[in-house]
Amino acid sequence: MQPFALNYARPAAELDVATPYAYDPGLQLNVLFDGRIAATDLALLRELGTTTSTAGSKTHFDD
């Protein structure tokens, strides 16, 4: 009784990467532990994949 499309399902790739930054409500930005703004470190963003189009999001349809 499983829908056809679910024959092609695979475990979701959850982004369980521990991010080396935390949200600062005063700045309204995520800040690295060394005080720099995370969004300005493009090499880090590439490495973490946190801005990447991913499938399997629990909360959002759009990738």
Add this chain to the structure above:
Amino acid sequence: MTVLILTCDQDVTADMVVVHLNASGVPVVRLDPADLTGGAALSGEYVHGAFRGHLWSAGRLVSMDGLRSVWVRRPGTPATRVAEPSAWLTEESSQALYGMLRSSTARWMNHPDAARRARYKPWQLRLAQRSGLPVPATLITTFPQAARDFAARFPDLVVKPVSGAHPQEPPRAVPTSRVAPDTDFAAVAFGPTLLQRRIAKRADIRLTVVGERMLAARKATAPDADPEEVDVRFAKDDRPWRSSDVPARIADGVRAYVRDAELSYGAFDFVEDADGTWWFLECNQSGQFGFVEVDTGQPIARTIAEWLARPAADRPNRVNGTGTRVP
């Protein structure tokens, strides 16, 4: 005049835009609806024929009249971070927040009504056709025989979710997948199934539209790529995205699409075939863009910031209030 960003704390992609807004001195209030009624609060009154509303988030107070734009990025579900969340409280909070925001003259990226409609992939396919964009032959059906007939006409097929949603419990993803020639389609009867002619691609295209501006990126398919690996999100290929020009016909079609969809932002996915034709796959009205900017250096975040920073319209010039003007 303030830019209101509705998103969650961990949305570092939104940060890329906030950095630009800060640099240009545009006030920003970032609010996660999930924080209602703890870290975020609201109030609005309708008295003597007038409306006055305010939002508060993490120590910042903003008037609804003082909003120039609202960016709906990755908002949490309203009031889900309270001590005793409930479906009722979520609905109450959602009605209060989004109902009052609809009362403002702020420009939206994207308006919730336009966003909701834009998520329907069957509607996307028809709008893309009407907009003159090439759309691969597609079938959405619960009839196994219709699937068999379609497979006879188009033997090389892929299957993908109709909704773009992914099943939970346990969390699973349903990538666009190739359908084997001898597949049994009986299970099509148990759920709407989207089958589409596979395009033998030589590249994936991500075209990001911000207002009137188009920023296209292209990721070439590796010569030795596994033909079974059709979904770029799952591909092992780590080739970077590169900036690309947009063919004139595609640009015309995309303009028509965002105009009719009343979107001020859209992330279009195409695949490029051996002839260079861009085939429309979908348009994510809130698609990610950070990964493209990181690879290509395209100023997507800056362009979004500039769009958000424009003055509010005196009155919405379209039904959904996006204020988007597409030439």
